[in-house]
Amino acid sequence: MQETPFYLRVGHLLPYSMSDSNTTNFTNPSTFILLGIPGLEADHVWISIPFCTMYIIAILGNFTILFTVKMEPSLHEPMYYFLCMLAITDLVLSTSILPKMLAIFWFNSREINFSACLTQMYFIHCFSVMESGTFVAMALDRYVAICHPLRHSTILTNSIVGKIGLAMLLRGGILILPYPLLASQWPYCRTNIIPQPYCVHIAVVNLACANTHISSYYGLFVLYSVMVLDGIFIAVSYIQILRIIFSLPTKDSRLKTFGTCISHLCSILAFYIPNLFISLMNRFGQNVPLHFHVLIASVYFLIPPTLNTIIYGVRTKQIRDRLLRVFTH
Structure with a gap:
């Protein structure tokens, strides 16, 4: 049984067949070949322009947020x-993907060391899980601030915030650790070609010539x-928040209170709606060209850090x- 072909940042499967790639006979390659956007190789330089622009916005914007808060x-x-x-999660996540992707687009640098591929895989999935967990933490903060405003400073102390951040880091690191550990154990004798510009879990595991059910089942777990439980927690938090908001006596107070949640809600929508769109495309868009799948999936990795x-x-x-x-001075 193969992992469900949803494209989600914690374990996605791009719909391609091994017959789409050249096959070679070897065992445990020292390098993989990343194809970039298959079928659009001639346009890689032009495709790199919006990717590079979004990456620059993500880097400058997130560093600006960190500097401003500090x-x-x-x-x-x-x-x-x-x-x-x-912001830190978005910086690490985008930097895990974009430099190698731009090297493929600009310099045709398609090779990636086996260990480097597994490392990239780990960082992509680890910080995707961390980003989901951070949205949960932010939903908790909004819930306490609106539903228990007088106790906000006593509930969410600096110590508690630090422990929540550490818990998010440990959850992502521990949950994703089996991904590269399992992938490093499989024999690879089909092909070393990955038809996309980065290494992710199921794309690497699909190249193995062994029974990889344990990796597929763990990916589903x-x-x-992560995604379903986090989504449920966020939904329950905002149901309680909306209940409090609609109980406020005046329209102005309702709008002002709801305004404190707008930024968080927009970020959540930027995280989940593309997930839903790509999941539906992968499930029902079998006739969609491979290059379109890869292009949209690649853009998705940059949407949340940029937005x-x-x-x-x-x-x-x-x-x-x-x-x-700052700019005035």
Whole structure:
């Protein structure tokens, strides 16, 4: 039984057949070959322009958020600490993918060492899980701030925020550790060609010439234990938040309270809606060309890191005011 062909950041499967790639006879290759966007090799330089632009926005924007929160004492609150965790996660996640992808697009540098491929796989999935966990932590912060405002500072102390961040890091690191450990044990004798510009779990495991059911089942376990449970927790939190908001006496107070959640909701939508779209495309779009699948999946990795910086930079008044003061001076 193969892992369900959903494209989700904690374990996705791009719909391709081994017959789409050249096969060679070997055992345990020292390198893999990343094809980039199959079928669009002639357009790699042009495709790299929007990818590079989004990467630059993600890098500059997330570093700006980190710098602003560090330099502004009024932002030393749980909400902004969690925002810094999200910024760091986005920085690591995008940097795990884009440099190698741009090297393929610009310099045709398709080879990647076997160990480097497994390392990239680990960082992609680990920090994807961390990003999901950070959204849960931010939902918890909004729930406490709105439903228990008088106890917010006593419930979410700096110590508790640090422990939540450590828990998110350990959860991602421990859950994803079996991915490269299992992948390193399989024999590879079909092909060393990966028809995409980065290494992810199921794409590597599909190249193995052994019974990889344990990897597939574990991938499903991570998928449901992380994405589904996190989604349920966030949904329950916002049901309680909306219940409190609609019970407020005036329209202005309802809008003002709901406005504190807008940035977080936009980031959640940027994280989950592309997931849903690509999942449906992979399930029902069997006639969609491979290069379209790979291109959309690659863009998806950059959407949250890029949009999060714009969302929080524009929507968060404290960050916006701090930046205006910096540029004014």
